Amino acid sequence: METNQTILLAMEESINFLKSASKYEMTHSENSRRKWDGFWWHMAVLYEMGEVKLIPESAIVTAQDLLENQVWQTFIISIDDHPTSESDKMKLDCCHCELAVFYMILMAYGCDLDKELPWIREWILKHQLPDGGLNCDPEAYTHSRKSSIVSTLPPLEAILWHTDREFTEQEAVFLDEGARYLIEHRLVCSKQNGTVIDTEWLKPCFPRFFEYDILRGMSFLAEWSQRRSKALPVGLLTEGLNRLNTFMDEGGLRVGRQVFDPQGAWDGHTFPLLEAVSGIGDISPYLTGQLEQVIERLGPAFKKI
Template sequence: METNQTIRLAIEESIQFLEFAPHFTMAHGECTRRKWDGVWWHMAALYEMGEVKRIPQSAIERAKHLLKTQVWPTFIISANDHPTSESDKMKMDCCHCELAVYYMILMAYGCDLDKELPWIREWLLKHQLPDGGLNCDPEAYTHSKKSSIVSTLPPLEAILWHTDREFTEQEAVFLDEGARYLIEHRLVCSKQNGDVIDMEWLKPCFPRFFEYDILRGMSFLAEWSRRRNKLLPVWLFREGLERLNTSMIAEGLQVGRQVFDPQGPWGGQTFSLLEATAGIGVVSPYLTRQLDRVFERMGPEYTSRLPLDN
């Protein structure tokens, strides 16, 4: 069967699943978040594909209801952050990247979460660490003060991609500091020794959900440069493209990694749409579009997706 037809059928299957999925309540909270076939993942995959408007309105409303009534709106760092009432103790505790992806899905759909759930944007903005990033490990805020690149990107994207007005001073600082953090880490490297932190980050991943790869970082910096009128670190992009060389062919960018790798730490049940868009070695139109936007931002001398000459 033709790949495009396979994806179309898989999209319809996910839409049907979301239309009738009952798993938006705490009683089924495990089903909501379950890797990799819970409702959260279906919605996130459609969002990353640019198909967020295909998500049924009923699913959107149930997702908002979950965030309004069944999520503890505080990142638990200290003892004072814990819920005290029995009803609050039953609520889901979220991390930065999970909350940011939920936020991006619903904002892209057309919801005004800054009006309906203003605590989400406030949450993302208040948890930036001194190095410019964020960390979903609470101990980072009381001990190391060091961020996680994986935890950092979704919150940065949420503010950058889903602010349709001038940035406030707080938002501008948040984005600029986040960009500084990525640049200082050369997208994938340790500041201490310059080594690549995780070689898997050099392999383009789709869908990503919360996961990181080097193109995700480049895409953020390209849009940050445009929206904030900041100088693009072309030297860093050149280095990033060289790292992506083995995944670039004339037809586009190939998927190099699956976030749900059965051999990795997070193997589990999948769903048709996830598998249809995540074939290793397959050219991804979604990743290719993102790469093309990076090339466009770099300027006319960088117009080809062909592998770079060594």
């Protein structure tokens, strides 16, 4: 895949930023999680570009140390889940989608987090709700019992994409129930009335971090079908392709949305690499590759569209 000069220079700048960041800067919560220019986000963009191996090893080591020593390893649902010691109160409180993104970056780099930090996979698997998804809002576990599509996809991806062995029974159920949740919601729709929950999800987004768009859900279902030997939801994927049609042209799939949209919920400082790969209307080779994988899974069914 050819990479233009602007992106190459921006990649180099992010790599240098990660090399030069001190351990204090990378573990201090205000700097590490600052949207969208903290060190995790530089690493996440490289990961989503398929360039995770360019992340400096020093940054990976520090990131793994942060997860091991600077994160409160319990999702806070009840009063009993809160840290009590002063040192524990200083730790980061993660949510499902955030933790799953961190996990995927380090696993893709080659870290064996299931051996070194087994609590992360255990966390992901234990927080599935009865409807098949997850929710980063603690009240969902004590009141509504309803999941969030946004909160659900990164944990599902973490288990699906980063298990290089046969799935355990618990993992298989987790993935199958997650797929059921997406299918019942037709990727973007309310189960109650069938309307699109958020029209922004119909716009291809890159990079996503832990945000959602319809292609992200389609990609999961296509891979889940193959890995779990389950029937491909052809009609649903076809419907998804039709919804994406306005963003397709002969060159590939165009970016339709920026996660850091100044008019959106997560407005904040950015950095050159994030801006270089997220131009609205630009053809994204990364989104195009994901779309092509979905189309390949559809095979002859795609020709009938």
